[in-house]
Amino acid sequence: MSDTLVVRGARLYDGRGLDAIDEAVLVAQDGRVMYAGPAGGARGFDALPDAVDAAGRTLIPGLIDAHVHLCSNGSPDFAADAQSLSAQQARDRCAEAALRALEAGITTVRDLGGVGSATVEAARAQASGALKGARILTSVQVLTVPGGHAHFIGREIASVGEMVKAIQSLHEAGATVIKLVATGGVLTPGIGAQQSSFPPEQLHAAVEEAHRLGLRAAAHAIGAEGIAAAVDAGVDSIEHGCFLSDPVIGEMIGNPTWLVATLSAPERIASGGNEAPQYAVDKSLEVMTAQRGSFRRALDLGTRIASGTDAGTPYNLHGGLSHELKLMHESGMGLERILMSATRDAAQLLGLGDIGSLEAGKIADFVLLDGDPLTDVGAYARVALVVQNGRIVIDRR
Ligand SMILES: [Zn+2]
CATH class of the missing domain: 3.20.20.140 (Metal-dependent hydrolases)
Structure with a gap:
């Protein structure tokens, strides 16, 4: 379980062009996305440790x-x-x-x-x-x-x-x-x-x-x-x-x-x-x-x-x-x-099919932004957390 990372509470844009999911949950394990979506769909992951509280932030693919x-x-x-x-x-x-x-x-x-x-x-x-x-x-x-x-x-x-x-x-x-x-x-x-x-x-x-x-x-x-x-x-x-x-x-x-x-x-x-x-x-x-x-x-x-x-x-x-x-x-x-x-x-x-969106099985590269890049392009300059291959690599929270 040491290579499991859970992020809760963010507004999620998973990179597939779909609507935002509020208070989303993302679970990454061994470098890959296990789950990214509404909290209701992540019940099986409730017991996992190390949840990053991402409330008020936006989660997007790397x-x-x-x-x-x-x-x-x-x-x-x-x-x-x-x-x-x-x-x-x-x-x-x-x-x-x-x-x-x-x-x-x-x-x-x-x-x-x-x-x-x-x-x-x-x-x-x-x-x-x-x-x-x-x-x-x-x-x-x-x-x-x-x-x-x-x-x-x-x-x-x-x-x-x-x-x-x-x-x-x-x-x-x-x-x-x-x-x-x-x-x-x-x-x-x-x-x-x-x-x-x-x-x-x-x-x-x-x-x-x-x-x-x-x-x-x-x-x-x-x-x-x-x-x-x-x-x-x-x-x-x-x-x-x-x-x-x-x-x-x-x-x-x-x-x-x-x-x-x-x-x-x-x-x-x-x-x-x-x-x-x-x-x-x-x-x-x-x-x-x-x-x-x-x-x-x-x-x-x-x-x-x-x-x-x-x-x-x-x-x-x-x-x-x-x-x-x-x-x-x-x-x-x-x-x-x-x-x-x-x-x-x-x-x-x-030509990289396993990055670019946050779906089960893809590489767990993602970013937490302060602000919502779908209402404010300036949000891209406000990076709070960067995860690459399922691991936190930059943390400015
Ligand atoms: Zn050039």
């Missing part, structure tokens, strides 16, 4: 940030910082970032571009219990064209053959997702944010090889042409998606292709402080307004949207998902959908 960079810490100059890191520093950064995320109620993150093998080492350390932090899925490194965006931390690919080989090698290294840099980016000097990169045949080969190996394919894509090429190639998600057109959104809905907008990224660079390089500030201002418009349009037309922050980029600190959710709300997303995008829907994008 949050998921589908786009982070654990090796980066929000330094103003992303490129210079990443290039200066030793392997040990990169590992230390990952550990610190994963803990920051956990403290914010984020029990799972997906890293889309690290330095060397630091992120996959952190993922293994977390899984073994040696590292206290969010569960980590990772692309290990990014794939980019020679001299392309993020080349300073990525593998540079110039042919279909190189693409296939690189994906096989990342798979062997422990990647669960492949990150394709399909356009230029804000944080690399000398490259337009909107310019396209990989030719269609390389994108198609990449997606085919990734899927053959059971990996997801995520495309960093800002400009319209690069987005269209990536969607056409069948990637699982468009990251950033600043310049979306209606025909491309239609294709995304049909495929389906997810959108992970990371509204925080350009907003933080443009407003976070005055030490970010001028090229990054200029390019952020160039894409920001279009990105908000694209997000709103994608939302209105019914695109699948998962939450992600791009944490680690300038002034965009780990654990900042609550800010992203606020920006998504300001851009038109309803509060019920926001909860889904940060829990069940993000889990679906990540």
Whole structure:
């Protein structure tokens, strides 16, 4: 019985899009949810010890940030910082970032571009219990064209053959997702944010090889042409998606292709402080307004949207998902959908069927919030308790 945790009295949103259950009971045993629902249904568990009194708080599934960079810490100059890191520093950064995320109620993150093998080492350390932090899925490194965006931390690919080989090698290294840099980016000097990169045949080969190996394919894509090429190639998600057109959104809905907008990224660079390089500030201002418009349009037309922050980029600190959710709300997303995008829907994008909702048999990752996130988006920033794998890992009650 020592690995049993009972939480009583909270308002429960179990992540399945159903109505709230007041004065709910959740029983977790050996890391899994045994029961989550009305108190009346939990009679068999009455004798269990160690009940957490959660009255007045809201219980939701553990949050998921589908786009982070654990090796980066929000330094103003992303490129210079990443290039200066030793392997040990990169590992230390990952550990610190994963803990920051956990403290914010984020029990799972997906890293889309690290330095060397630091992120996959952190993922293994977390899984073994040696590292206290969010569960980590990772692309290990990014794939980019020679001299392309993020080349300073990525593998540079110039042919279909190189693409296939690189994906096989990342798979062997422990990647669960492949990150394709399909356009230029804000944080690399000398490259337009909107310019396209990989030719269609390389994108198609990449997606085919990734899927053959059971990996997801995520495309960093800002400009319209690069987005269209990536969607056409069948990637699982468009990251950033600043310049979306209606025909491309239609294709995304049909495929389906997810959108992970990371509204925080350009907003933080443009407003976070005055030490970010001028090229990054200029390019952020160039894409920001279009990105908000694209997000709103994608939302209105019914695109699948998962939450992600791009944490680690300038002034965009780990654990900042609550800010992203606020920006998504300001851009038109309803509060019920926001909860889904940060829990069940993000889990679906990540291919993790046993997290994202609180149902019997699923992994017991959950958060107690002060306040109700379905009436106040600010509640995500008020984390009282975090439980991961059925164990209390953060307690601020
Ligand atoms: Zn990113």
